[in-house]
Amino acid sequence: MRNNHNNPSSSGGGGNPPKYPKKFYFSRRKYCVFCKDKIKFVDYKNYKTLDNFVLETGKILPGRVTGTCPYHQKQLSKAIKRARHMAFLKFVEPKRG
Amino acid sequence: MKRKYEIGFMINPEASEEDVKKVIDAVVGTIQKTEGIIENIDEWGRRKLAYPIQKHTEGIYIFINTEMVGSTFFEVERRLKLSEKVMRFVILRLDDKFKKANKLTKRWKRLEKLSRKSQENRDESSSRAESGKSRPGAPTDREVDDEE
Numbered sequence: 730m731r732n733n734h735n736n737p738s739s740s741g742g743g744g745n746p747p748k749y750p751k752k753f754y755f756s757r758r759k760y761c762v763f764c765k766d767k768i769k770f771v772d773y774k775n776y777k778t779l780d781n782f783v784l785e786t787g788k789i790l791p792g793r794v795t796g797t798c799p800y801h802q803k804q805l806s807k808a809i810k811r812a813r814h815m816a817f818l819k820f821v822e823p824k825r826g
Numbered sequence: 827m828k829r830k831y832e833i834g835f836m837i838n839p840e841a842s843e844e845d846v847k848k849v850i851d852a853v854v855g856t857i858q859k860t861e862g863i864i865e866n867i868d869e870w871g872r873r874k875l876a877y878p879i880q881k882h883t884e885g886i887y888i889f890i891n892t893e894m895v896g897s898t899f900f901e902v903e904r905r906l907k908l909s910e911k912v913m914r915f916v917i918l919r920l921d922d923k924f925k926k927a928n929k930l931t932k933r934w935k936r937l938e939k940l941s942r943k944s945q946e947n948r949d950e951s952s953s954r955a956e957s958g959k960s961r962p963g964a965p966t967d968r969e970v971d972d973e974e
Contacts, residue, residue, distance in 0.1 A: 764930070764934065767934060768929065769923070769931075773916070811916055814914060814916065815916060816879060816885065817876060
């Protein structure tokens with residue numbers, strides 16, 4: 730009984746790695762935050778929302794990462810640049826350490 | 827032709843309240859000379875800056891919404907540039923930005939209709955499909971054994 734039981738495990742470990750059917754990962758679909766809230770114009774004054782679309786170093790995140798539509802991404806990048814000018818956000822600075 | 831504008835500027839933190847009033851009155855005065863309308867004045871007060879400007883870490887923020895003629899834009903700009911108390915300023919034309927959004931609003935309406943329809947369909951189909959659910963086949967180890 731023991732031998733029978735051990736056989737399949739030993740054969741799997743010795744040769745090629747076991748073949749499982751391909752795994753599918755389901756990630757939640759990205760969506761445009763501004764379209765969801767129906768914002769027509771991205772304002773540079775509410776810097777707290779703009780801060781979500783900027784890296785720690787101050788770089789603007791691309792639309793394909795955040796999921797914003799091209800219409801809003803265009804406005805967003807302009808709004809961030811205006812916010813930088815008015816010192817709501819910082820300019821891009823190199824990483825420390 | 828009058829258009830909607832938004833004027834935002836930041837004043838030196840060392841300036842007294844009188845100085846702040848002077849700057850605001852200068853901007854408001856130039857707008858009212860050419861029969862512009864001032865909708866509201868928003869004073870944020872002192873705020874920390876994200877980075878130091880002229881060795882200051884704070885600034886006094888003021889935003890003015892107006893409706894004025896295009897030619898006064900340049901006068902307001904000139905005034906803000908010349909005054910020493912103002913550190914930074916931004917002047918925006920607002921009205922044309924909302925016109926472009928018409929396409930979007932149409933799209934949003936269409937999407938709302940679609941989502942409503944799909945929800946109705948789901949409610950109908952879910953009652954039917956609950957009984958006939960079939961799971962995809964679980965992964966089997968048998969194939970490995972065949973190879974040896």
